[in-house]
Amino acid sequence: MRSDRFRQLLDTPGPFASIYFEDSHDTHDAADQLELKWRGLRERLEQQGVADSVTADIEQAVLELRPPIGRSGRAVIAGATGVVVNEHLLRPTTTPVVRVSELPYIVPIVEHGFDPPNYVLVEVDHAGADITVRSHGTLRSETVDGGGYPVRKAAGAETPGYGDPQLRTDEAARKNVRAVADRVTELVDETGVDAFFVVGEVRSRSDLLAALPERVLRRAVPLKVGARHSGYDLDEVQRAIESWFVRRRLRAIDDAAQRFGAEIGRRSGRAAEGLGAVCSALRQGAVDTLIVGDIGDATVVADETLSSCAPNADVLSEQGAAPAKTLRADEALPLLAISVGASLVRTDERMAPTDGVAAVLRYAPTLH
Numbered sequence: 001m002r003s004d005r006f007r008q009l010l011d012t013p014g015p016f017a018s019i020y021f022e023d024s025h026d027t028h029d030a031a032d033q034l035e036l037k038w039r040g041l042r043e044r045l046e047q048q049g050v051a052d053s054v055t056a057d058i059e060q061a062v063l064e065l066r067p068p069i070g071r072s073g074r075a076v077i078a079g080a081t082g083v084v085v086n087e088h089l090l091r092p093t094t095t096p097v098v099r100v101s102e103l104p105y106i107v108p109i110v111e112h113g114f115d116p117p118n119y120v121l122v123e124v125d126h127a128g129a130d131i132t133v134r135s136h137g138t139l140r141s142e143t144v145d146g147g148g149y150p151v152r153k154a155a156g157a158e159t160p161g162y163g164d165p166q167l168r169t170d171e172a173a174r175k176n177v178r179a180v181a182d183r184v185t186e187l188v189d190e191t192g193v194d195a196f197f198v199v200g201e202v203r204s205r206s207d208l209l210a211a212l213p214e215r216v217l218r219r220a221v222p223l224k225v226g227a228r229h230s231g232y233d234l235d236e237v238q239r240a241i242e243s244w245f246v247r248r249r250l251r252a253i254d255d256a257a258q259r260f261g262a263e264i265g266r267r268s269g270r271a272a273e274g275l276g277a278v279c280s281a282l283r284q285g286a287v288d289t290l291i292v293g294d295i296g297d298a299t300v301v302a303d304e305t306l307s308s309c310a311p312n313a314d315v316l317s318e319q320g321a322a323p324a325k326t327l328r329a330d331e332a333l334p335l336l337a338i339s340v341g342a343s344l345v346r347t348d349e350r351m352a353p354t355d356g357v358a359a360v361l362r363y364a365p366t367l368h
Contacts, residue, residue: 001110001249001345003338009104010339012079017050017058018105022092023074038062041098048100054078061086073112077104089113090246103306103331107292110334111346114245120187120196121237122180125204126173129180135191144183145176173207181211188216194248197241198222256289256345259360260353269364274354275300275311275329282336283308283319286365290337293347293356298329309336333357 009016021037024030038059045055061076061083073092077085084104089112099105121132128145188196196219198205205222212220223240263271272281279300281287301316302309304324309332310316313323337344347353 001113001252001343003342003344006085006106006334006338008084009077009079009106009335012084012104013081014079014102014104015100016102016104017045017048017054017076017078018097018099018101019045019058019062019074019076020089020093020097020108021074022072022096023062023088024071024092034063037096041096044098045100048098050100051080054080054082057082073108075109075113077106079104085109087113101328101331102325103327103335105328105331106334106344107330107346110292110344114242114249118191118193119241120184120191120193121241122184122196122198122200122208124177124180124198124200124208126176126207128176129183129200129208131183131187133187133191135193142183144180177204177207177211180208184208185213185216188219193219195219195221195244197237197244199225199237252343253345253348253350256291256343256360257347257350259289260291260351260358263360270361271359272361273358275357276315278333278355278357278359279309279311279315280319281359281361281365282333282340282342284365285340286361286363287337287340287342287359288362289343289345289360290333291345291347291351291353291358291360292330292334293351293353293358295330295333295356298355299326300329300332301325302327302332306332306336306339309333329355329357 019041021041023034023037027033041062042055042059045058058076058078061078062074065074065086065088071091073089075085075087075089076083087109089109091112093108093112097105097108118135121134123130128143130141130143132139132141184196196216198208198220200208209217209220209222221244223237225236225240260271264273272278272287275298278287278290282290300309300311301313301323302325303316303321308316308319308321309327310319310321316323334344342359351358
């Protein structure tokens, strides 16, 4: 998971309230159930001394976010100035979590969330396309009309001497597809999306893909869920897009596990395992991917600015930093990873690193 989506947390003053709960919307009384769950969450926030103004902001975030489709979890993180994160999760945490601490707790998002995807959706036929762009949480739509007509041959006979009507319709269709391809290329280059999705009947999709430059074609994902103006289910398209991003995340976990295993195996120095080694690599900005497993209640000691941390005060002092605070490792390490631009991966059964934490490194640093 890319760390840039969490960077706002670095500039938000604490303390933080991090809340995770189930907000599935798959029963007729889902709205009433959400209200009941919020009452329990609010009571736990009040017991932990969260300011009334922050609790009110969290209540608004909990109750006013658009309901999910089916089973879902929810993540809400608020700092002293209000809500910073409010999003659905692919699945809920095992039990509700209400944690109030100096730092935000983001591990459940790394495990159950998905990057709010930026993408381009192209609904194409031989008359043009409807294009939707999702960028940084906002949607915008446009229609491309290449101006080529007719795109279908008339049913009746045409007057001899005016050329083959099939040739004219074919050329009109090619003109429209080229216009769509040009606009898609502009949008993909402009937004830098990792993928764009194509909906349409088979020939329309194929003709569009054939008209794209190779650099754009590599990002194309055809979706076989309907055709333009066919009245297909938009929710089905959204589910297909989300499924693609979920599969991509699973591939990222596989990749991190394989890279870590390979670097450990060759003893290259470009992998770290355990609290001490990972803290040292984070301090030196060497972490490319932080791999978070079951850290439990482990703590680290950090300096006043949270630029360095270590398993204990003695090690931190050896690194030239003054011990100032003791923090939960499952909060401090992900936040330090965000500060150095590292990606975040939650381990599954494929890995069980020492102390529940490991890292793939950008280079071989001096590890303490």
